[in-house]
Amino acid sequence: MRKAGDIIGQESRDTYSICVGPVHPALKEPVRLNLRVRGERIEHVDFELSQVHRGIEWMGTRRNPIQILYLSERICGICNICHTFAFCRAVESIAGIEVPPRARYIRTIVAELERIHSHILWAGVAAHELGFDSAMHYAFRAREKVLDVIENLTGNRIMKAIMMIGGVRRDMDKGQARLVMEAADFYSRCSRKLEKIFLGDPVIKSRTRDTGILTRHDCLALCSVGPTARASGVRKDVRQDEPYGAYPDVGVKAMTPDEITGETRGDVYDRIAVRLREIKQSADIIGRCVKDMPEGKIAHEDKANVLLGELRGVQGEGIGRHEAPRGEVFHYVKLVGEEAPYSWKVRAPTYNNLLSWIPMMLGAQIADIPVIAASIDPCMSCTNRAVVTGPGRRQVLGQDMLHDLSVKRTRELRRGLRP
Amino acid sequence: MKSRDFSRSLWVFHLNTGSCNGCDIEILAALTPRYDVERFGMKLVGSPRHADVLLVTGPVTRDMEDKLKRVYAQTPDPKVVMVVGNCGNTGDVFYESYNLAGPADRLIPVDVYVPGCPPRPEAVIYGVVKAWKLLEEGKRR
Ligand code: SF4
Numbered sequence A: 001m002r003k004a005g006d007i008i009g010q011e012s013r014d015t016y017s018i019c020v021g022p023v024h025p026a027l028k029e030p031v032r033l034n035l036r037v038r039g040e041r042i043e044h045v046d047f048e049l050s051q052v053h054r055g056i057e058w059m060g061t062r063r064n065p066i067q068i069l070y071l072s073e074r075i076c077g078i079c080n081i082c083h084t085f086a087f088c089r090a091v092e093s094i095a096g097i098e099v100p101p102r103a104r105y106i107r108t109i110v111a112e113l114e115r116i117h118s119h120i121l122w123a124g125v126a127a128h129e130l131g132f133d134s135a136m137h138y139a140f141r142a143r144e145k146v147l148d149v150i151e152n153l154t155g156n157r158i159m160k161a162i163m164m165i166g167g168v169r170r171d172m173d174k175g176q177a178r179l180v181m182e183a184a185d186f187y188s189r190c191s192r193k194l195e196k197i198f199l200g201d202p203v204i205k206s207r208t209r210d211t212g213i214l215t216r217h218d219c220l221a222l223c224s225v226g227p228t229a230r231a232s233g234v235r236k237d238v239r240q241d242e243p244y245g246a247y248p249d250v251g252v253k254a255m256t257p258d259e260i261t262g263e264t265r266g267d268v269y270d271r272i273a274v275r276l277r278e279i280k281q282s283a284d285i286i287g288r289c290v291k292d293m294p295e296g297k298i299a300h301e302d303k304a305n306v307l308l309g310e311l312r313g314v315q316g317e318g319i320g321r322h323e324a325p326r327g328e329v330f331h332y333v334k335l336v337g338e339e340a341p342y343s344w345k346v347r348a349p350t351y352n353n354l355l356s357w358i359p360m361m362l363g364a365q366i367a368d369i370p371v372i373a374a375s376i377d378p379c380m381s382c383t384n385r386a387v388v389t390g391p392g393r394r395q396v397l398g399q400d401m402l403h404d405l406s407v408k409r410t411r412e413l414r415r416g417l418r419p
Numbered sequence B: 001m002k003s004r005d006f007s008r009s010l011w012v013f014h015l016n017t018g019s020c021n022g023c024d025i026e027i028l029a030a031l032t033p034r035y036d037v038e039r040f041g042m043k044l045v046g047s048p049r050h051a052d053v054l055l056v057t058g059p060v061t062r063d064m065e066d067k068l069k070r071v072y073a074q075t076p077d078p079k080v081v082m083v084v085g086n087c088g089n090t091g092d093v094f095y096e097s098y099n100l101a102g103p104a105d106r107l108i109p110v111d112v113y114v115p116g117c118p119p120r121p122e123a124v125i126y127g128v129v130k131a132w133k134l135l136e137e138g139k140r141r
Helices: A004-009 A056-060 A065-073 A080-095 A101-130 A133-154 A174-200 A202-208 A216-221 A226-231 A268-291 A304-312 A349-361 A366-375 A401-417 B022-031 B062-074 B121-136
Strands: A015-020 A032-038 A041-048 A315-324 A327-336 A343-347 B011-016 B053-057 B080-084 B112-114
Touching: A032 A366, A041 A349, A056 A065, A056 A343, A065 A080, A065 A304, A080 A101, A080 A304, A080 A315, A080 A327, A080 A343, A101 A133, A101 A174, A101 A202, A101 A268, A101 A366, A133 A174, A133 B022, A174 A202, A174 A268, A202 A268, A202 A366, A216 A349, A226 A268, A226 A327, A226 A349, A268 A366, A327 A349, A349 A366, B011 B022, B011 B062, B022 B053, B022 B080, B022 B121, B053 B062, B080 B121, B112 B121
Parallel strands: B011 B053, B053 B080, B080 B112
Antiparallel strands: A015 A032, A032 A041, A315 A327, A327 A343
């Protein structure tokens, strides 16, 4: 990765460099963007990661698999099911553990609840970046319901701690099933309302249509995943391509914008459309799962110490994949018959999607940066893989500037649209 | 000492020093309609120079050490520093990591600790109320 200095060194008389972050109000998490602009147009984009690197994979090789479950939840607080899910699948594939059908259904329900929570959170953040704070507050109020249901099912609002190797830790009773059904109905309706707010609004439309385009070709070349790829017309979804959990019984189809708006442009608008429609898709999946839920055991082995003893005896390598809200997450685990795994590697979706920032931002205006940056739903805490060390003086420019610019641009547009 | 109820609004600057986002979204939840601390005049601001309260989440990675110190220095006095979440308080699950400079109180003086992983929004609000009391009673730095 290049340093900020590389770009700054290339400045000529009519271009200048802007460094955004790592501490910046338009960024919810530390990351640093280095841009070279000519007038209002962006000519060069680069970014630096590593601000939130915590060395989780290394710590994992010093703990036993059940302790790693708790560690892997804390890779990312927003999508904590997806990392534990992928890790459990990797370990189960090594040890040849069969997950009971009821546990598979509960896992799927919780994973889809998480997708709803994550997509609505994202819609709120996107609205905030556009300067639509009322839509943001609407989205956040709608999100509280799914948090209540998650709390009822798992005991916690955020860190669910429900996954266990070989099953789940809590069962679901009739009352909870009713609550989950109610929530699924609510979110089917809510997704329609959100679509009306976001896709029907002329200001949002003119702000996001043809902004930050990722072509199908670039998307395939950069290996984008998740809603970012689907919005560019690539039908890619682990739930469809390699079904697991209860997905084989439900049958998931990757959501692309041509089914929603009739065309695929791969811009920010399409990404909004795909995510909002996926809320409805998740609600439908949850409804199906609750209706068809089989009876039976919820875990391969109830006692953690017996399970650990079993895992201590196995050797081999395994991978686990899961479609997280932001795309495919991939875990690789190698067990060598000891307490702790020999190796554990995590590949989170933002790692792939970050690169698509570059084609999206080139040629865009400075005021569009927050919107484009948010449109891939970046998650830095999943992504930071390496630490860049070494001295070098760095200057951080532009504090509130970007957000203000973005809000100002929306206002201007709104004025222009008024008859 | 009797406090003068909410005679001043607290402005908060939020700094993520390597958190997992769990605490950050609970802080957002505290600001949005269900918990709605904005009705007391509290809000997140974009610059530490406007803030009364510095809200730190995350275990402070080495990369963020210098930024944390600089943001602390940029926040005008009187100020209160609040650490939200177990990993900022003690390191929590990340305690043995090779890339931690924290926990936060090793680097800057901390006034209010909010434990939990993540703490519920109610706990965050309770922490802010404590911070506000410190400011009102003049026990701040
Ligand atoms: S305290 Fe827990 S939830 Fe909060 S940032 Fe740290 S690991 Fe995440």
